[in-house]
Amino acid sequence: MSAADDGAERSLGQLVATATAELSALVHDEIALAKAELREDAKRVGVGGGAIAAAGTLALFSLPVLSFAAAYGIHNLGLGLAWSFLITGGAFLVLAGLLGLLAVNKLKKISKPERTMASAKETAAVLSTVKPHPRPVTDTRSADASVTRSSV
Numbered sequence: 675m676s677a678a679d680d681g682a683e684r685s686l687g688q689l690v691a692t693a694t695a696e697l698s699a700l701v702h703d704e705i706a707l708a709k710a711e712l713r714e715d716a717k718r719v720g721v722g723g724g725a726i727a728a729a730g731t732l733a734l735f736s737l738p739v740l741s742f743a744a745a746y747g748i749h750n751l752g753l754g755l756a757w758s759f760l761i762t763g764g765a766f767l768v769l770a771g772l773l774g775l776l777a778v779n780k781l782k783k784i785s786k787p788e789r790t791m792a793s794a795k796e797t798a799a800v801l802s803t804v805k806p807h808p809r810p811v812t813d814t815r816s817a818d819a820s821v822t823r824s825s826v
Contacts, residue, residue, distance in 0.1 A: 704794055711787035722780035729773035737766050 684692075741762045748758035 700797060704790065704797065707793060708787055708790040711790055715784045715787075718780055718784050722777045722784075725773055725777035725780060729770050729777065732773065733766070733770045737763075741766065 741759065744762040744765070745755070745758040748761055749755050753761075
């Protein structure tokens with residue numbers, strides 16, 4: 675039995691039910707694809723956000739304590755106390771800047787869900803071309819049945 679014969683033997687309700695089920699499955703697949711792409715981006719956001727948090731934590735909590743320790747260590751090498759503190763502060767700012775660049779680099783790798791958008795556009799294009807067409811009645815039994823149903 676060919677696909678055309680199968681379609682001819684199926685009722686309109688069965689065809690609508692099949693189309694609805696297939697459309698539902700398509701929507702579920704599109705949603706699953708979007709979730710997979712967004713999950714990848716969420717991981718990148720997590721790494722970038724963690725790097726930003728590490729940079730902020732480093733700058734806020736460890737900077738004062740380590741600055742004093744480093745500055746007094748440099749001062750013991752023979753430099754003036756002011757220069758020792760300046761060198762220490764500059765080193766921590768460079769370290770915080772490097773962590774900030776790492777965060778920006780990770781956040782720039784976040785992209786749009788390209789595959790989901792392309793698939794959704796293809797689906798929309800296919801569905802926009804589908805229009806209901808009246809079919810000519812070729813079977814006399816189905817014509818008699820439709821007349822009988824409409825006259826009741």
